[in-house]
Amino acid sequence: MDARFIPEPVHLIRFAPELLLTVFATLIMVLDPLTKEGEKHRLGILALVGLLAAAWGAAVAAANPGTAFSDMLLVDGFATFFRYLSILVGVLTLACSFAYLKREQADSGEYYALLLFSIAGQCVMVSANELIMIFIGLEISSIASYVLAGYLRDDKRNNESALKYFLLGSFATAFLLYGIAWIYGITGSTNLAEIQRVLSNRDIAPSVNLIGASAALMFVGFAFKVSAAPFQVWAPDVYQGAPAPVSAFLSAGPKAAAFAIFLRVYITAFEPIADQWQAVLWASALATMIVGNFAALLQSNIKRLLAYSSIAHAGYVLVAVTTHSQIGTAAAMFYLAAYAFMNVGAFAVVTHFARQGERYVNIEDLAGLGQRQPVTAALLSIFLLSFIGVPLTAGFFGKFYIFKAALDANLVWLTVLGLLNSAVAAYYYLRIIVVMYFHEPSESVADLQSPAPGIQAVLWASAAATLILGVFPSWVLDFAGKAALK
């Protein structure tokens, strides 16, 4: 047997976060039957330990950059950035989930294990260096996510959410797999660097139409995962139906990981045909922004509104992808990190406010929150202002860097239309602030308890991160800039 196929110790070190996450998730599943009802939250704490261990593993892996397992994995700054981001989103989601699961009396090890598996899948995705690994990572992440979306088995909304997510997700993944098959047929490889080499070699000159078709098929798969138009239809239904902490997770973690592979595939493997796909991404980015922002205007359910907002923000990130430049990549990375904080923060408020059975999820229910719980309302306002992109918040620099990258790449019209879009967005975010502060308190806020400790921790941490990134963007941007794909 070729010695190349025997993993060296350093390969395992580069794979450390995934290994640790899998070990902890399996351990949680084994311990689940041995844990008494009412003490299941201890498994959650174990999951937290697992995530911290994985973060440590990511740091160790980052100190030993390089490829692993016959070039199937690649640990570089880019992978490390997204590994950290996925794990961080996991930690925040976990902190929100304690209170949620206790409230719904649905605490079980299964939830925590699924969360860890999903994050393990994301870590595989972001460090994958070839298409099959990307696919496997995507599936590990997605299948765990499908189950999480339908976690409350007896809840109709959860069921609908999970089924839609699963059916449409599988459908879209099939396109991705088909695209992978085509590209393997054309280039004879699934390795991204190898594909790039073949595609840029004029002597071999594969058919332009075939390459374009395979890029299109893979685009469908990626665009679905990042909820880009015209493949965004699932997102509002799924995010609305899923448990609030899961919606927070889905719209931050898996989406960031999906953008990571989107960027990696299009900016390494498909870079030689960038002129070809740029137009499609241009149109998709614009359509995504428009659909997200305009549809959000009329929403009355806050989870659904945040779902459309998540679509709109995917549109902004797509603008950065469209630039296919290094600063565009860095801007996209910064934006995804900034978005993760403000989005999880906003969903944490929803988790807190919705109360048992998620009864209060209408925007009007928030009336008077400003008087009843000024701190919660103020923190939510920070997240909403950051969504709008008001200076001193992370959202401002996120948008600033994206549109600056777009201008540098001569995407003037996309920039103008994108900025107009973000002006539209201000309306529906500000509306929530108006309801919170200027509407008479409704009955729905009367019996509101103060937020659970876990949720408070998430709120404060996210708000602090949102403001810190809004004042000192370079702390993350420098890292992203160094890690961005060339």
Add this chain to the structure above:
Amino acid sequence: MEHLWLIPALPLAGFALNGTVGKRLPQIAVSLIAVAMPVLSFLWVLKTLSSLGSLETAYIERYFTWIESGALNIGVDFMVDRLTAVMLLVVTGIGSLIHLYAVGYMAHEGGYYRFFAYLNLFMFFMLTLVLGANYLLMFVGWEGVGLCSYLLIGFYFVRKSAADAAKKAFIVNRIGDFGYTLALFLMFVQFGSLDFGKVFAAVAPMPVEHSAGLLTAIALLLFVGATGKSAQIPLYVWLPDAMEGPTPVSALIHAATMVTAGVYMVARSAVIYQHAPLAMEVVAIIGLLTAVLAATIGITQYDIKKVFAYSTVSQLGYMFLACGVGAFAAGIYHVVTHAFFKALLFLGAGSVIHALEGEQDLRQMGGLRKKIPITFAVLCCAWVAIAGIPPFAGYFSKDEILLAAHHHHPWMYWVGVVTAAMTAFYVSRAMFLCFFGQYRGHHHPHESPFIMWGPLAVLAALSLFGGWYFKVPNYLAPLFPLAEGGHEMALVAISVAAGVLGIGVAYVLYVVKPGLADSIASALGGFYKLVYNKYLVDELYDAAVVRPIVHGSRSLLWRVVDVGLIDGCVNGTATLARGVGGVLRAFQSGNIRNYAAWVTLGSVAVLVVLGIAVGGAR
């Protein structure tokens, strides 16, 4: 590392503590935090300066990149050179004394914690302004002190005059800041940096501009900023109104520190000004005009704080005169001595007002020297210092300025001397009206507690001996070389004589023959009224600027542009947007087969575009 960041961070911590939990803390704890932070900051400045040694060259600490965007690279960097050192000592030293004083002065006021939170925040921004190693960081401090000034002028915000004064200060400063920001843009475009080191290195080899040019434009725009912050013509109007704030605020912000920020900034930008003689000339003339104009107004005022406020404007004019004639060191020297005696004047005035339970009208005072002897004694120290009597503080710095002015243009010296006489006159007038003659009010004056007169005593000592002891121009010599030639004794004697004359005239008018001043005023008639009403500048601005803007805003901008055009567009857009949203929502049927159909249709579209249309076009 000297950890310069601690200097501003300590007061910031005080602000954070008192601002968040101060309401729930006992008053003693609030006072302790509020006073300890500036004092610790002062001690840290001393420690830093002693370990930095002679500071022949600037010491810079770079913390992190704040903004990086294309060619723009702004770091959070702090810098200490001898100029900074002087300012740091003044700000933290005088600042600590005033904080201590305020503990006594504000003891019975509501919003005690809020007052000290703002005051500490002010210290933070002022120290950032002074320490910043680039123009943008300086601007952060610049704007921050403006904010704190606004908050503290409007501290008694339920009183309409205080709220109005706060707004006036803020808006007038906006005009100045606009000039400052334009200067920043111009600098960035020309030099690609806002870093002091880089900008000055780029300017230094440039030829001196003898006509209008780029450096003149930058220098003048910076000076526009300075006229706002440091209350010079034409933007000085906010400072007298700013006396609506509590007296410690007037002393700290509107006399000793913040208003000198403009002088500091001009001195800091000396390299630019030295290459733009035209701008220097403008600075000198504006400074001189402000000095004269404000002194004349000061002569006629009856509110004790207003007298000192116009005096501040006038003294700031002297400082700009110094900068304008190239004697930057003399300007900073005057910043220091002025901080001593003007802080003392204000705090002493505060002590008088405190004694009279809020009375500020000089006509309601008189004969107080026996009733509040300590306050009288310390105010006498400030009096001789500002009047320029040797060997007290004001004498040294004013002399430096006047001699430099004489060297530049003799007529500037003579105008300066006349102003010096007026200065001595209006301060003596205030002192005589307040402390001599018979008591004309109906309160029961009582001496202030030790915590108030303690700081006053320190400031009194500084006013008496600070000018002689701290030879600022010698210390600043590595930055601003000392002028050639010695002191011309005749010129010195004339300016001292002018000061003595001013005191003498005031003595005659207000002590020997108390009726005489009024008959002179009525003899002057219209002119006196014009000066008493501050040359009607406020009315002029109101008629020429404020009312047209208000009127135009109301009739054109509001009714036509806003209601008609903008609301029309916005409502139209909103209707359209809602329409689009409605259409989009219709696609979201919730039916999974429809969704799958959309995915399929979308895939076909992407396939056609990417695989056939674009590919085939090649």
